[in-house]
Amino acid sequence: MFRRFRSRASICLLTGLIVLAGGTAMGDWFETFDGETLDVATWQFDPFPDLTKTFTNTILTDPNGNKYLSLDETTSTETGGSAFGAGLASDEQFTDVRVGAIVNVTGDASRNYCGLLARATIVIDPDGSITGVAPGLFAPQVYVMHVNWEDGPGNLRIDIEKVVNMQNIMRNESDLGLDLYVPGLNHARSYYAELDVLGSDPVYVTGSLYEYRGGPLVAKTATMVDTSGNDPWEDEGVSDAPFLSGTSGIFGQNEQEQPAGYHTTFDDVFSTSEGPAAVMPSPADGATDVSVDVELGWIEASFATSRELWFGKAGAMEKVDPAPAGATYAPSGLELGQTYQWRVDQVGSGGAVSGHVWTFTTAQYRDVDGFESLTSDAEIQGIWPHNIGAEFQYVFLATDSAGVKSMQLDVQNQYEPFFTEATRTLDGPQDWSTLGVETLSLSFVGRDDNSEHPLYVKLEDAAGQSLKVEHPFTYACQSKFWRQWDIALDEFTAAGVDLTSVAKITIGMGSGEPSGQPMDDDRDSIFIGEISLVPAQDGPAAT
The missing domain is CATH 2.60.40.10 (Immunoglobulins)
Structure with a gap:
């Protein structure tokens, strides 16, 4: 809770002479401050350090007749005034809990903090002899949410902290989204603050700020995940155990010498076990x-x-x-x-x-095959077998200088059957009709010394109905730059291919007639990149 109080002081609550005890309870409480007496009769208020006896808790009434709680310190920390003061409605122990309250950012007149605490364990030290720190509150453990305007209401922040023995043990809060500025400037006003804590190991802690209870969300921290291991917000080698249960409460805080003290107000404070959001x-x-x-x-x-x-x-x-x-x-x-x-x-x-x-x-498109997960020639050859005899191999896994993978398809179409193709049988028939897509897209690059070969894609459904679509340019395989080829799925539908049950996709080159390649071991090659399904696009079908 305390960022600067490294002399082992932080926010917390107190009840009992030494440490809050008792089993976990489900006794929710709610305080409106509206009656002649408090709704919860067991409220207790204490500051730290408790030296000057100038910390007060008062029920005030606004011009509209609404009553609310004010926690106040009038003495500067420079002369022994408390750095914080806290209130606890009961000693009931909560595990999963939501703590909520209406809080008021009091503006330039009082640059300080207020906030909520959960799963707190509290010691009250009357004279400082128990803790060796100072008289007042001592918190061996507590999760805290701050509503912080120490830099003025134009720089309002919220954060969550894990406090061990009165010391905030966290680092990197801003980088992890656990300490953040609230958007906008109109912050000298009331908000509804909410602290959710749930789980055991891990424990999940989230702080939220709303326009009003049930109203629009203004700001929300990331969820802190507290484990028994070394967490990213802990110092290296530190593995502080999560807090499993404790009491709930509110606090006001100002560790600065000027302005002196703090003035924080609260209304409709509650703690409930039936509240933490998923x-x-x-x-x-x-x-x-x-x-x-x-x-x-x-x-x-x-x-x-x-x-x-x-x-x-x-x-x-x-x-x-x-x-x-x-x-x-x-x-x-x-x-x-x-x-x-x-x-x-x-x-x-x-x-x-x-x-x-x-x-x-x-995603803007759905992968049919991107080849990135493959690791070897043998793996891609098993997934994309070719149509030539097993004594030859024409399919390989290629990786460029940037680490991008593609399928290399070699062809020797100077020999029968004068076409070469690789076919992938999908993992069960796929429905390509329900994705909001209209185009099958693939990228390819060839070599400028290739012979001309028709490049084609064939789809086959589970019933065996198929259609082969050829690229409009037979010299496309000679492009030494990556190209994208978009094929309208309507072409396959018009030919009777059932796009609700696509079973196979084939990529090939060749016309069934001799290609004119030299009658030796000459091979032409094309490289197939990402194959995907995409929404309808403007522009040419093939580039």
Whole structure:
């Protein structure tokens, strides 16, 4: 929690004389501050360090009659004032938890922090003899979300931290998306802040800021994944264990000498076990170039006994019926080059808890074969066998100086059958009619000393119906530059090829008549690059 308090001081809560104890509970709490008395009778407030006794907690009323909590320190840290003050509604222990509150960014008058904490273990040290640090709060462990305007409301930030023995042990927070600036400038106002923690090992921690509760998302940190190993935000060699349970609360903070103290306000504070949203979407939120055959996955909180899934093109999500039985779902009929949105609403004993909206964009094309996964001639020869006798080999795996792989097809069409082709039998018949594609595209390059040969592609369906389409230029195989050839799938459909059941694809050269190559071991070669299915494109069909 503390960035600068390296003398082992950080934010946290206190309850009990030494350390909070007790088993894990499911006792959710909610505080509105609106009644004559507090909704939760067990609130406790304490600062660190507790030297000047100038930290206060007060219920105030705004001009509209709404009551709220104010945590205040009037003495500078230079003269012993507290660096932070915290409030804890109860000593109930939470595992998976959502902590939320309305917070107020108080503007230039008070450049400080406020925030939320979860899974906290607290020690109260009356005179500093227990911890050897100072009187007040001591936190052996806590996860924290900061709402930070120490550089003024025009530079509002949110972050999450893992604090061990009052010290923030994290590094690289900004690089990992765990410390980020909030967009815009109009921040001298109230927001709704939310801290979600779920899991055991790993633990997933996420901080979010909204316009208001249930309103538009303003900013969200990446999800911190806390494991028992060395995490990317820990120093090398450090493997601090995840925090498995603890209490929840709020805090105000200002470690700077000027301006003196802090003034932070809160309303509608709560802690609930039925609240953490599902996390770790796969594909990741905002992912691009996603396969149309993607399977969605996510991680749920322990309260979830079922879930509701919403999925669809951007702006058109619909509820999936029936709902997935577990935390995976394989959508069908995805189109290339489209952006999709999805959301997982977890369902527990209290009903559905709305999740975050995630997005991904599918690839602009679908690979039929890109050759990049292949590693040897023998492998490509097994996948793309040729039509000439087994005593000869005409298919090879080529790799250029940049490491890009392609299929090299050699031909000796001066000999019977005067054409050479390689055929790939697909892994089961494929449906090419549901992808929003209209074109079969392949790239190729030849050699300028090749003889002229017709270059062709043939598709065959599961029933054996086929069509061979020839490139319009017989000299195409002499191009020493990579070219793209786009073939309209309608050509195959018109010939009766069933594109819902494509079984084989063949690439070949030759007309069935002698090619005119020298009658010796002369070989011509063409190199086939990526073969893909793409949406309709403007421009010529062959280049």
